[in-house]
Structure formats: C-alpha cells, structure tokens
Amino acid sequence: MASNASSKTPLRQAALAVEIIAVGTELLMGETVNTNATWLSQSLAEEGFNVYHHTTVGDNPARIQAVMAQAFERSNVLVFTGGLGPTEDDLTVATITSYFNEPLVADPNSEAVIKAFFIAKGQTHSPSNLKQALRPAVAQAIANPIGTAPGLSWTVEVEGQPKHIIALPGVPREMKAMWPASLEALHTFAEKQGVKAQVLAKRSLHFFGIGESKIGEGLKDLMDVSNPSVAPYVGDSEVRLRIAAQAPTLQEAEALITPVQAEIISRLKEYYFGEGDTLRVEQVIADALIKKQQTLSVAESCTGGYISHLLTNVAGSSAYTTLNVVTYSNAQKTALLGVPESLLAEHGAVSEAVAKAMAVGIQQVASSDWGLATTGIAGPGGGTPEKPVGLVWIGLASPDGGVTAHRVQVNPKQGREHTKHWFAQYALHTLRKALKAPHESFDL
C-alpha cells in the first residue's frame, strides 16, 4: 500500500490519539461499507492526527455508551459518524448526552435551518425533523450546509482528562461538508492541549495509462523518503500521487514539495495530466477548449452518453458544447451522422472506418472544431472472437481537418458499467492529448 509521512516522521508522535466511531446497524449487517472511516482517517492523517482505532457499533444506546467508555480510556478525540437522522433509531446525540447526564436542549439556529430547508423545497418539516436540533446545552452545534442534521462539537472532562467529541451525520456528502468546521474545532482543542501539529502541505498529481506497480518502480528512491512523502493512490482509472510534506510553516512545507513534484512530472511526463485533489480529465479538457476558444461535439455508441455526461459535469461546459449524440443504432449512425451504410456493412459498426466516419459526421453536424466518437462492445453480450467484449474504437476529428482512430481493448471482467467507464476515460484522454493539455509540450 501507500507509504506515508505519519508512519515515519517523529513529527507526528506528539499528536493526539483519535478514534473514529461509526454508528449504524446497517454497517454491522454488511449493508453499507464504512467509507466514512476511510475518508476521515485520510484527512486526519494529513492534518497530523494519529488514528489508532476504528470502531463500529449498532443503533443501541447501551453498546454505544460501552464503546464510548472504552474509547475514553485509549483516545483523546472521538469522532462519531451516523445516527443523526430524524428516525427513532438515530440516537447518537441523545446517547452521548445521556452518557454525561446532560439535558438535551433545542438549538434555535438548528431549528431555523431545518425549517428553512423544507420551505426551500416547498415542503413542511415533520416533528421528527426538529428532533435533529436537540443537543447538550454545553456543546457546540456544527452547521450542516446541505442537510437537516447538525453536528456536535464538544470538549468534555473525563476523569480529569480533556476529551473532544465530534458527531457528524453518516451521509457521506453531509459529513464531508461539515468536516472543515470539525477540523477547526479539533485543531483548537489540540492547541489547548499544547499539541502543536506541524503544518502539512500536500499536492495531488494525476496519471493515466500507468499502473501503481510501475510507478512504484519508477519512483522508488522518492517514495523511500519520508518528508516529503510520496504515496500512490489507485483510482477508478488513474493513479493519483500524493506528495505531502510537514514543516513548521506552510511555506517551508511547500518548499519541500516543489522540487520533488518537478522531478516526478519529468519522469512520468507522458502519463501526467494535472494537479489537484479533485482534478478530472474533463476539467483539463474544458480548460484547454476554453483557452483555445474551440468547441467539441461527441457521437457516442457504446458509451451511451457517459462521455457527454462527464463533459457537461463541468460548470460552464455550454461554452464549448452545442450538440452531443448517442447513435445506438446503425440506422441513426447513417441518418444523423452520415455514416455510409456500405461502410457499416463492410466493416461493422465497431471498426476503425466507422469510428472515423462518426467523428467527422458529428463534427460536421454540430459544426464544431473537434469531433469525438466511440463505437465498441460494452457487453456482457455482443462479443465475437474477432470483436470481443471490451473492444472500443475511438474516433477523433481535429480542427485541421485530420481524423484519427484508436483501438483499445479493455478487460471486461468487472462488468458493463466499469467497461463503459474505461471506454470513456480512454476517449477523453485521447482528446486531452490531442489538445496538448495540460502541457503544450505534450505530444500525441
């Protein structure tokens, strides 16, 4: 797995022990994967906190309190996720509160937010929704910017020891939206305990077309260094390299990262497509098209609209998008894109010739600068020995009038949706390289 600063640098040893407690019987029933613990752990590691335990417990007050008692013995900070919803089984806050024999009081701000939330949706709140506004009077509420369940931030004394409790909803989107405020509270608590967490700077570099092991071999010398640390994370179709450095100031930490980043990019240039925590290839493409003031149109067959969906996820995509089409049938490939019936008859829909004709066809119909096309076999059915499931032809028509086609064979073992995803990623990266993005110096 990934190397990481915290497992090596003494810097972190001073930090506080954090325990993540997930509350929800559905987790114990195996109906939900506890991705919250993973996401929180990664963030906490990057912020210089030590996570020594994850605990999952059901919607059961007695067991939740037993888990609390045990956590207070070994941890300084308890981060709860789950059990903040409106139903009867959402009892995390009530249970935490009764553990300390504190009364529950209604938080007026939270009540106002909940009422406004439903008014905005043109609905009226139910009584059970207001239950979410209850909290111990001595604790702070953490605002929920996208939902109705506020969180809890509370510093308490347990047998003379200061402990900090954070309680967040289990819905990942809401939990993540409330995390920055929670982290602030944690850092304040840490400083009060005289724990000076080092500043951590990090950058994410994105690579397509190279595997984790190959990257590991190519960067072994850099990955053996602990500060800055270089750690690969395997995404759905890319490898993300995280460079993290710790130092007393952000400036010093950034200074540790910069030369390593330059070295990595120079070694893996042909696979590199950008920097940023949440960077996606469709954003790189959007930036390039807007910079060049060029337009793009897409004709999809096997990807079924997924490429168009990804491209239009970028805010402002209307600047370069006028028309995308999903021509699933041969008849529509001919009727709408002008792909000659003879071509379809001779080569079949999944072919270099048809991919090129689709790309040129959509470029002309939409009168766009670029035309991108996909035709392949997403499966599970429809494969033949010559044209197996997982085969895709990617067509690309350029502003200079040129047209190219690229053949890709994807391993279809993981199913239709995964295959569609890979088809789309290869198509988008083909376009990205043709746009010479992110670097003009890139060559196709």
Place this chain on the structure above:
Amino acid sequence: MASNASSKTPLRQAALAVEIIAVGTELLMGETVNTNATWLSQSLAEEGFNVYHHTTVGDNPARIQAVMAQAFERSNVLVFTGGLGPTEDDLTVATITSYFNEPLVADPNSEAVIKAFFIAKGQTHSPSNLKQALRPAVAQAIANPIGTAPGLSWTVEVEGQPKHIIALPGVPREMKAMWPASLEALHTFAEKQGVKAQVLAKRSLHFFGIGESKIGEGLKDLMDVSNPSVAPYVGDSEVRLRIAAQAPTLQEAEALITPVQAEIISRLKEYYFGEGDTLRVEQVIADALIKKQQTLSVAESCTGGYISHLLTNVAGSSAYTTLNVVTYSNAQKTALLGVPESLLAEHGAVSEAVAKAMAVGIQQVASSDWGLATTGIAGPGGGTPEKPVGLVWIGLASPDGGVTAHRVQVNPKQGREHTKHWFAQYALHTLRKALKAPHESFDL
C-alpha cells in the same frame, strides 16, 4: 441510522456475538477501505450470527492485544482479517498466540503448501514465507487455496468462557476463499454452545418521492415490530426499505415477510417502484419497455447525457434505444428537434413549452414510441429570480400522441452533479409512472 432486528429480537439474543477485528495500519491511514468487514458481516448475518462490533487496529502488538482483551469481554467469536502476510509487520498470528503464552509451531501441511505454491510458479520460497506456516500447536490451520498465508481456527477458554478465534488474510480474494471452512468451524462452535443459528431472509423495497422521516411516520407500527424488522436506508435519491425476518427455516422466514411487504406496498403505493437489493429505476423502465415492445428516445439539455448513460447501463438497452441527443444550445434545439425559434424567444429554453417541443421533436426524429426531454438550470450559474438554479422542466411524449410537461424544483445546494442526478431521477420516474411500472394499476 436504520433500525434493526438485532437490537430488538429475542431470537437473536440467543445467538453468539461476533466481533470482526481488522488489523492493518493502512486502514487507519485511510489508504484502504475496510470492505472485508462489510463482506464478512453480510455473510454472518445471513448465517444467523450477530455482529455487534467492528474494530480496526494497526500493526501494533500491544494495541492488538488490548483490542483482544476488550473483545473477549463482549464477544463470543473474534474474526480477524489482515496481518497474515510474510512481511515484518504481519504479526496477527504471533500476537494472538503470545496473548495465550502458547508456543508457535510450524504446521507441516502449511509448509508443504507454501513450498508447492512457489514451485508451481517456478520460484523458490523465501524464509519469510515459511513464517506463515507458524501457528499455536493447539489451533487448527485453515487452508488457503489461492495464497501462501494459511488461516487460524481456534477455540480457547477465557476466564471459563469458551471463545472462538478465526484469523484470515486481509487480501479479499484469499479471505473469501477461506471463508466457507471458517463458517463451518463457527457453526460447529455454535452447536457446541447449544446455539441454533436462525435463518435470515430479507427483501429490499424501493421508494421515490418520499423522505425517510415521512416513511418512518407512515410505517411506525410496522417498524416497532422486531421480527420481521423493517428498516429504511436513504440512497442518493430514493429510500430503500429492508424487511428482514429470522426463523428456523428460510420458508418460515419468507412467510413472515410476505404479508408485511404487501401492507407496506399498499400504504406507500404511489412511491413504490420495485423490489431487489440492487434495483434501479432504469431497470424497471427497461423491463416495461421490453414487455410492451416499445422504444424510447431522450433529448437532454441540463442533464447533459446522464439520463442516456443511466438507460444504457442496462444490458440489452439497444432493444429500445436508437437515438438520444444532448441539445445544449438553442440553435441545436431548433435545428435537430425542430423547436420553433419563436417558442425559445417567447418562453426561454427552460419552459413548459420548450420541454414539450423537445419531447415531441426527439420522438419524431428517432421515430420512437416515447420521447423524454429535460430542460433546466443545473447551475451553479445561469439562475434568475423567475428561473432559479435547480429548476427543471421534464417533457414526455407518449405513444398515444399525448405530451405532458412536469415542473420540478430541486434544492441545488449540493452542487451541479447532484442537481443533474435529481433532474435525471425525476425524469426517469416520470417516465416510469407513465409506463405504469412496476404495476399496471399505477396511475400517473
């Protein structure tokens, strides 16, 4: 979050309490998601065992033993995953063994398997590989059919109480391959304790257009019953109700579920759209279209191809899909779909009139039975006081020549992609209701 049988039914009180202990610092660093705990929990629930706790601890002997001591106090069965590999920080078996001051002995069978494993690969084993063959003399080895690390199955006395320990590798493939033998050992242990595991049956019902809190109020009487238990789970745009029942036989368990399922559906009929663990509305639509032998075409603006993507995720969607388009610009709405410029000028692209014209337009261009259209404002920009971000008009042209439009206002707080997702869900469910699926008796 959800309510659950295990927190209520006396049936389950009789069963054994299982704790899943994942060992691995990478889990605490957020570098690996603990999918093993989820997978094991699901299997254990179906086998009638109660999982009351998940615990994750790092590759640290002291902390592993502290977690063991605590687990023995509250659990009858400890299932370890991880830390069985050949490297230095794989120390689960050694730590478990030393907890009981037992000597480690080499298991001759395991050694033979390890040696054969490397010979088969034309390699020679390293000394560290043989370390994996060590186990306490009094324990049983669980054979690893696809790797070199054998597992551990061990019944021990802890303060007069019989406990069973299972230790499995962290590599999911290997862990899963070794699970059947582990389950057998667990059932044997359970029978020795005089515990007859109950069979668990469960069904998932899906609802759209109603919130968790409203469902909780509408089904309170049913959710208060413990066997069968009724538990809501909130998805991205739906609420899933899980009905679970325990009985000595599957048939008896199913018989407990059936009447409750019928009652729930009759109460929430207008929101119900199907049954199944992984059911999606696009599958319900696919089934209905194929049954009626009808075709569908989609003209998307604000959803940008996402509806087409979802529909074509269904294997066999080519049976009812010939053409879908993403007409992002007004010019293309006119050129391709024949939406009159005057209509766009008078009402604007986001309007009832244009939604209807787009639906009829794509129905005609694709000569399909149904035409579905979306035009709205996904944001973050482009909103006005009259037409705010989150507003969408859904147009639907029917085989009978009729055309309707539906106005939906989504709360856009969660961002563009989430808004697109809700737009698509409302559009798909509008079509689903028009198809009278899943029930002919549904009315629009």
